[in-house]
Amino acid sequence: MPKTAADVxxxxxxxxxxxxxxxxxRQLAETGADGLSVRGVARELGMASSAIYRHIPSRDALLTDLIIEGYESLGQEAEAAERAIPRSELPERFSAVCHAARRWATANPHHYALLYGSPVPGYAAPTDTIEPATRVARLLAVIMVDAANEGAIRVTAPVEVPPGALEPEILTDxxxxxxxxxxxxxxxxxxSLFGMVSFELFGHMVGSVADADAFFDAGVALLSAQVGL
Amino acid sequence: MPKTAADVxxxxxxxxxxxxxxxxxRQLAETGADGLSVRGVARELGMASSAIYRHIPSRDALLTDLIIEGYESLGQEAEAAERAIPRSELPERFSAVCHAARRWATANPHHYALLYGSPVPGYAAPTDTIEPATRVARLLAVIMVDAANEGAIRVTAPVEVPPGALEPEILTDxxxxxxxxxxxxxxxxxxSLFGMVSFELFGHMVGSVADADAFFDAGVALLSAQVGL
DNA sequence: TGTAAGCTGTGATCAGTGCTCGCAAACAAG
DNA sequence: CTTGTTTGCGAGCACTGATCACAGCTTACA
Incomplete structure (x- = not known):
């Protein structure tokens, strides 16, 4: 079909x-969310700062868009890493997702901080962000469901949990x-996974962990064992 | 001894x-670190904004002081909670420290975000902050040392860890x-402990966890079991 | 006692920020 | 050709962190 002028x-x-x-x-990757300024991107694009507001309502909305893009970039990377593992190798799939998340975080530290650091605009996350934010979690969930279907979960959990801690939809859907x-x-x-990544990226482990790779491997193994894989 | 004029x-x-x-x-508790302004505290104190700089070199230094105060406030609360438990009740001491940390975080969310959220000034934490930052960790460490001395650690850990992941001083000191x-x-x-607290405080569990108290209890129990208590 | 030095507070000022508004040019639809 | 919408521009507002010359005040010393 021909492009109409409106399409163009x-x-x-x-x-x-x-x-x-x-x-x-680009500005986020260089200077972090705090250093990102609307006037700066206007300069980079060679236009007046006021012209930017024809395309975005506010700086917060721009950050929200970057958050969504971040979640999707992270989710894609994790999904690609998980897809590369045979479906029957459950612990390897779990590990692949965890390592992909850490890899993306260390490759894009400021972007990661925007997703999992202090929420800058306020406490309530915009509703547009909650769906893409679940992609990594959904990936881990599928692995656990596969394990449950195969009866491959060794329930070693020595912990009793009072009912009602989780939302019912989470359990069913x-x-x-x-x-x-x-x-x-x-x-x-x-x-715990994102706790490890954040601690490493935000510098809380500088004095205690010598080999971050080895420590993360051990942490993932602990988590894997904890969920019974 | 009499106060000299210099003392006054x-x-x-x-x-x-x-x-x-x-x-x-006060401003931090109300508006968060982003909303904290030097001119704002000057207004609150009824003085010119430039006068503040006689007592503080920069806004970043002010934030650093608040970070140190935060670590010490959190550390004191955790230490008090741990002191209230008999020394022989190791899992209870562990749990008390974890719950005290969460309690302090939910009572001072913006202050907590300043400590454990995205590092605002830059990546390298000022050296003044690393010592007070270890107080909670030291508290947990003492509990584990006590447990090891009593032979009370059930090494159920089914995970092999390659040597060299931790700094040697951490193990010895x-x-x-x-x-x-x-x-x-x-x-x-x-x-993992601070990962849980951050996830809850930063809104990442809104759709999945229904009863945050119960979930945190279960998480602490899992951690306690993981370290062999 | 007189004077020089140091500390503390002030107002003006600079560069930068998010954001709004009136205006003008470009363009589409009638 | 004439409307109406879109897109960009520049000026401007209110705010920020930070610096500076200046004025008091207190202290220390001759």
Whole structure:
């Protein structure tokens, strides 16, 4: 079908917005979220700062777009790493996801800090961000569901958990067939994973951990064992 | 001994600095680190903004002072909670420290974010902050050393860790008598603890965890088991 | 006692920020 | 050809961190 003039216009507008996002991403990678300024991306694009506001409503909205892009970039990398492992090798798939997350974080530290550091705009995350934010978690969940279906989960968990800690939808939609204590251990492993990455990236382990690679390997092994893989 | 005039002067100067820190802490609690402004604390103290710089070299230095105060406040609360438990009840002491940390974090969310969120000034933490930052970790370490001395650690750890992951001084000075794999599990538990707290505080668990208290209880139990208590 | 030195607070000022608004050019639709 | 919409521009507002010359005040010393 032929492109209408409106299509051309819409495409140009989308390209402009993408150029803004790319410039903002470059600035984020260099100076961090604090150093990212709307006037700076305007300078980089050679236009007046006020012109930027024709394409984005505010600086916070720009950061939100970068957050979404970050979650999707991280999710893609984790999914690609997991896809490269045969489906039957459950601990290897788990490990691949964890290592991919750490790799993405160390490659894009400022972007990672924007996702998992202090929430800059406020406490409530914009609703647009919650869906892409679940991609890594969903990946880990699929592995656990596969393990449960194969009966491959060794329930070594020596911990009793009172019922009701998790949202019911998580158990039914996200982790169907996974026993409740194992699901709790899974969510815990998910938060522990990003706790490790954040601690390493934010400099909390400088005096205690000598070989970050080896330590992360051991941590992933501990988490893997904790969820029964 | 009588106060010399110089003493009075020094005391007044210290009081002024403390007043600045108090005002800054109030602003931090209200608006977060991003919203904290030197001019704002000057307004609150009824003085010109330039006068603040007689007592503080820069805004970053002010934030550094708040970071140190935060680590010490958190450390004191954790130490008090641990002291209230009989020394022989090792898992209870461990749990008390974890819950005290979470309690302090939820009571002072912006202050917590300043400590464990994205490092705002830069990547290298000022050297003044690394010593107070270890207080909670030291508390957990003492518990593990006590457990090792009593032979109370059940080494259930099913994970092999290659040597050299931790700094040697940590093993000798911080965790003397603790077996290497257990020490690795301890550092891992430390990072997992703050991973849990950060995930909860920064809103990453909104859709998955229904009862944050119960989930945290379960997480602490998992960590406790992981270090062999 | 007189004077020089140091500390502390002030207002002005600079460069930078997010964001708004009136205006003008370009372009699409009628 | 004439509307109406979109897109960019420059000026401007209110705010920020930080510096500077200046003025008091207190202290120390001759």
């Amino acid at each position: 216009r819409a495409q140009a507008k989308a390209a402009m917005k993408q150029a803004i996002l790319d410039a903002a991403l 996200f982790l169907p067939g996974v026993a409740y204590p194992v699901a709790v251990a899974g969510i815990h492993a998910w938060s | 002067r020094a005391q007044a100067k210290a009081a002024m600095k403390q007043a600045i820190l108090d005002a800054a802490l 911080f965790l003397p008598g603790v077996a290497y794999p257990v020490a690795v599990a301890g550092i891992h538990a430390w990072s």
